[in-house]
């Protein structure tokens with residue numbers, strides 16, 4: 790593919806194939822990290838916004854984006870990190886939220902309380918710990934099936 794024929798739509802599709810390093814079931818596009826794609830001349834500029842500050846995944850994400858585009862013949866990939874407006878869990882796509890739940894992680898909610906147990910969908914849940922397997926998650930337990938689960942904290 791010649792670089793001139795690369796469109797932003799094409800790049801978005803490729804980026805949908807780049808998984809989040811921490812939660813590989815959702816792509817960085819579904820996570821809402823990719824804000825903008827601009828194709829000009831022979832280079833592609835991708836604007837990304839970091840998720841939770843202190844998440845070390847951003848360096849990995851930047852590297853993965855470069856690799857994914859270079860693999861498709863993009864000669865020059867430029868990454869721009871934009872920290873304002875800050876990323877919020879509202880930027881998670883509906884598809885991303887559904888995938889989180891399928892993966893056993895309760896998606897974020899404005900109330901700060903998971904809607905239901907991702908395993909059995911019971912709605913009576915109890916917080917176990919403010920910190921789960923990563924700082925982005927809290928640990929909860931289902932009162933029904935008694936299974937512990939991660940809750941993706943709302944931001």
Ligand SMILES: [Zn+2]
Pocket residue numbers: 906907908909910911931932933934935936
């Ligand atoms: Zn349950």
